[in-house]
Amino acid sequence: MASVAARRVLRDRVRANRAASAERRAAAHAARRVRTGARSLTTHVIATGADSATVKGVVEALRTAAKNAGVKGRRARIRRSFDGARNVVKTVYRYTRAQVAQIAAQYKPRKAEYKGVRAALIAA
Incomplete structure (x- = not known):
């Protein structure tokens, strides 16, 4: 019978592997979506394989850079829930690779x- 410490180590390893696998799947899914058409800046950054903390920082900076460069994405309207309110219509912008x-x-x-x-975004 395995000790409590050994079970804890195995449990933590399983959780870490599951989290890493989820990040890889998200990056692969985002990369596939980016190849097919215009997507949000967040999707483009996730497709590079960056971790979640990096994604948030880069996306905010890219939004500012887009405003300064005068690049306007295609407008889209989505329905989502915000602060408990369901089906709120929100305007979002989708960008092509170029x-x-x-x-x-x-x-x-x-x-x-x-x-x-x-570098990954420029190369894509």
Whole structure:
């Protein structure tokens, strides 16, 4: 019979593997979606394989860079729930790969992780 400590180690390893697998699946799914058409900036950044904390920081910076570069994505309207209110209509913007590359060219990150994401967005 395994000890409590050994079971805890196995449980933590299983959780870590499950989380890593979920991130890989999300990146692969996002990459497939980006290839087919215009998507949100978040989807483009997730497709580079960045972790969730990096995604949030890069996306906010890319939105600012898009505004400064004058790049406007295709407008779309979605329904989602916000703060308990269901079916709220929200306007979002979708960007093609070329538009994201143009935005990323304007974006000048300082952190090393962000620079890697920028390079991946320009190369795509």
